Amino acid sequence: MATPPGEVYEFGPYCLDADRRVVTRQNQPVGLAPKTFELLLVMVRSQGRAISKQELMASLWPGTFVEEANLSFQVSMLRKALGNGALQWIETVPKHGYRFTADVVRVSEPNGTLAPTPAVPSAAQPTPAAWRTRKWLAVLLGSAVLVSAVSVMLFRTPSRQRQRSADLTAMPLTAYPGEELVPSLSPDGSLVAFSWNGPRQDNFDIYLKLAGPGEPVRLTTDPARDDKPAYSPDGRRIAFLRFATTDESADLFVVPALGGAERRIGTIAPSYGPRHVRPLSHLAWTPDGKWLAVGIVASRAEPPGIWLIEVDGPNRRRLTTTQPSTDTPNETFGDVSPVFTSDGRRLAFIRETGPAINAIYVLPLSSDITPAGTPVRVAGETRSGILGLAWTPDDGELVFASGGNLAPSRLYRITLSAETSAPLGPPEILPFGEQANAISIARTGRVVYATQFRDTAFRRLDLTNPAKGPEEPALGGSTFDEETPDYSPDGTRLAFASTRSGTEEIWISNVDGSNPRQMTFMGGATCANPQWSPDGQKILFNSRAEGSANLYLLHWPTGEVQRLTNDPLDEAEARWSRDGRTIYYGGNATGRLEIWKIPAEGGRPTQVTRGGGAAASESFDSRFLYYAKRAASPTSIWRKSLSSGEETLVVEGLSYSLNFVVADRGLYFLSQGDALKEASIEFFEYNSGKTRTLAPLGKPWWFGVALSRDRQQLLYSVIDRADSNLMLVDKLQ
Numbered sequence: 001m002a003t004p005p006g007e008v009y010e011f012g013p014y015c016l017d018a019d020r021r022v023v024t025r026q027n028q029p030v031g032l033a034p035k036t037f038e039l040l041l042v043m044v045r046s047q048g049r050a051i052s053k054q055e056l057m058a059s060l061w062p063g064t065f066v067e068e069a070n071l072s073f074q075v076s077m078l079r080k081a082l083g084n085g086a087l088q089w090i091e092t093v094p095k096h097g098y099r100f101t102a103d104v105v106r107v108s109e110p111n112g113t114l115a116p117t118p119a120v121p122s123a124a125q126p127t128p129a130a131w132r133t134r135k136w137l138a139v140l141l142g143s144a145v146l147v148s149a150v151s152v153m154l155f156r157t158p159s160r161q162r163q164r165s166a167d168l169t170a171m172p173l174t175a176y177p178g179e180e181l182v183p184s185l186s187p188d189g190s191l192v193a194f195s196w197n198g199p200r201q202d203n204f205d206i207y208l209k210l211a212g213p214g215e216p217v218r219l220t221t222d223p224a225r226d227d228k229p230a231y232s233p234d235g236r237r238i239a240f241l242r243f244a245t246t247d248e249s250a251d252l253f254v255v256p257a258l259g260g261a262e263r264r265i266g267t268i269a270p271s272y273g274p275r276h277v278r279p280l281s282h283l284a285w286t287p288d289g290k291w292l293a294v295g296i297v298a299s300r301a302e303p304p305g306i307w308l309i310e311v312d313g314p315n316r317r318r319l320t321t322t323q324p325s326t327d328t329p330n331e332t333f334g335d336v337s338p339v340f341t342s343d344g345r346r347l348a349f350i351r352e353t354g355p356a357i358n359a360i361y362v363l364p365l366s367s368d369i370t371p372a373g374t375p376v377r378v379a380g381e382t383r384s385g386i387l388g389l390a391w392t393p394d395d396g397e398l399v400f401a402s403g404g405n406l407a408p409s410r411l412y413r414i415t416l417s418a419e420t421s422a423p424l425g426p427p428e429i430l431p432f433g434e435q436a437n438a439i440s441i442a443r444t445g446r447v448v449y450a451t452q453f454r455d456t457a458f459r460r461l462d463l464t465n466p467a468k469g470p471e472e473p474a475l476g477g478s479t480f481d482e483e484t485p486d487y488s489p490d491g492t493r494l495a496f497a498s499t500r501s502g503t504e505e506i507w508i509s510n511v512d513g514s515n516p517r518q519m520t521f522m523g524g525a526t527c528a529n530p531q532w533s534p535d536g537q538k539i540l541f542n543s544r545a546e547g548s549a550n551l552y553l554l555h556w557p558t559g560e561v562q563r564l565t566n567d568p569l570d571e572a573e574a575r576w577s578r579d580g581r582t583i584y585y586g587g588n589a590t591g592r593l594e595i596w597k598i599p600a601e602g603g604r605p606t607q608v609t610r611g612g613g614a615a616a617s618e619s620f621d622s623r624f625l626y627y628a629k630r631a632a633s634p635t636s637i638w639r640k641s642l643s644s645g646e647e648t649l650v651v652e653g654l655s656y657s658l659n660f661v662v663a664d665r666g667l668y669f670l671s672q673g674d675a676l677k678e679a680s681i682e683f684f685e686y687n688s689g690k691t692r693t694l695a696p697l698g699k700p701w702w703f704g705v706a707l708s709r710d711r712q713q714l715l716y717s718v719i720d721r722a723d724s725n726l727m728l729v730d731k732l733q
């Protein structure tokens with residue numbers, strides 16, 4: 001896109017310098033992804049006329065076919081970056097496109113000093129909203145050339161003559177049906193091992209292919225799920241994990257890279273969340289090839305951490321320990337994704353303390369691979385989740401994937417001090433890496449990373465005739481995540497969480513999904529589980545906007561958000577009592593999740609359960625409290641008498657703590673099933689104590705279930721589509 005010299009525009013408090021590719025607000029830089037900047041530039045040049053979607057797509061992706069969803073995402077990113085003003089400046093023209101209505105003035109020189117480059121995320125600065133893509137080659141190629149030379153020079157250190165990031169181009173390495181995950185390059189970068197659920201998407205196995213044209217070769221054939229492959233330093237062996245039915249245990253195997261007999265090394269308990277939520281690479285060889293590092297829970301009595309497991313012997317020893325914290329809910333999280341420098345003197349890893357709450361640490365090591373100091377935090381903060389990382393070939397930088405909770409991600413690189421591992425500057429956003437998670441870098445500078453696209457949607461089941469199955473098409477609609485729905489008391493509206501704005505936020509819409517409206521702007525932290533108050537005036541939800549999970553009240557007619565809890569503990573998955581006077585929630589004040597209650601206006605909490613609990617709902621007659629035993633998958637539903645305090649098991653096999661709803665005659669819930677796609681909608685009847693299947697889900701379950709006010713419709717969330725492919729970049733230095 002040609003830029004006339006001296007092209008500077010002002011609108012509202014913003015100034016756009018097209019020459020320098022910078023946007024500032026009151027002299028402070030506004031971080032925009034390259035495509036988002038191009039979109040804004042087209043809009044400010046439009047002089048207030050209505051611009052068709054076709055014209056915008058042709059300007060942003062000239063000569064290339066892209067889907068309209070890519071444009072919609074860039075518009076949502078721009079609206080979020082510009083804040084409240086964008087709601088009136090970027091006007092949607094129905095069935096046509098958009099109009100930029102701000103008063104734009106072209107000036108020869110900006111009124112304030114412009115920064116030389118857009119801001120990028122740092123360890124103490126929120127990550128800008130990541131921009132999203134599908135797997136198509138054209139969109140990825142278009143993004144690779146839009147980072148300015150000024151930005152590259154700013155982040156280059158004098159001692160490092162690395163290749164300009166703007167010259168790097170990502171190319172598709174795989175485009176198979178299903179999900180290709182967790183790539184691991186051979187040391188010379190000629191081959192890549194990865195996990196794939198196969199041409200029929202029926203089972204994950206380890207595959208091997210050339211890092212270029214050619215068909216994949218299946219390396220493992222076990223009916224269990226094989227995942228997390230890792231090439232040995234000499235390129236002769238591949239380690240991987242073989243998971244049990246759940247993710248709570250896995251066997252560690254080693255197999256010859258060219259095929260042959262598998263050898264089981266041991267059984268471990270990986271420390272991370274559900275695999276379809278947080279895909280993380282978990283294995284790393286020490287440079288001498290004698291040990292494998294992995295993030296595990298050694299025992300329920302010990303904190304999780306990174307352990308070394310001897311490949312050809314029985315020994316194990318701990319490298320890191322995740323410190324217990326009152327800010328974290330339970331033992332699900334820990335230290336994960338270890339990666340060694342080529343000399344074995346530094347170990348980088350991700351320390352998770354909750355959903356999307358993590359940071360990158362670097363541990364100095366001695367020559368015998370024992371800790372030589374304490375871990376140093378180098379990147380990450382509470383509003384961004386770190387999904388994967390790898391060292392550059394010279395061991396001087398880390399490349400990592402980061403994004404908000406369940407939201408789009410990007411790739412960044414950060415330069416570290418060789419002596420202290422302290423960051424030498426803020427991370428640089430790379431021009432490739434949209435939707436990246438796991439990443440592998442060979443010593444040749446070849447990069448392979450996995451990109452994941454997921455679209456979750458609401459399905460509705462007619463409870464008067466469940467045999468018909470869920471209604472089609474899906475309710476409402478975006479190509480992003482929708483979860484945790486709830487019906488308003490008058491039955492005319494829905495509240496739900498969605499990532500369609502680029503971060504997880506609370507939205508409301510009409511009951512049919514039309515006229516969606518974003519209600520919160522928490523900015524990347526977990527923001528979910530909206531629940532209408534019985535009077536319909538407030539919406540209760542939980543968010544990690546301040547680090548730990550807290551409860552908030554949204555006064556939806558005015559948009560005012562009120563923080564209800566204010567402490568370093570976690571409070572989440574909250575529900576109203578039937579009379580609206582009490583709020584039940586899951587809290588970790590005792591060190592594990594239990595059910596607590598507080599007055600609806602806030603106040604001193606009272607513990608309700610003693611043996612674990614989350615997502616509690618009162619029965620219709622307010623005599624009982626139904627709750628999930630754990631915020632995990634799978635879990636069980638229990639009942640507690642609010643008069644006698646007696647607790648009894650109701651049903652096993654709940655897919656997740658949020659996935660049930662209390663009715664007058666029984667409970668509706670999404671069962672776990674033996675596999676994600678085998679989940680079903682079940683009904684437990686109070687009087688008979690029996691459970692019956694109403695309908696199969698037909699798709700993997702997601703988060704949240706709601707019952708319409710007339711009790712004739714059940715609304716729930718499923719993974720409508722999930723794809724993952726591998727991308728290749730050459731000559732990263």
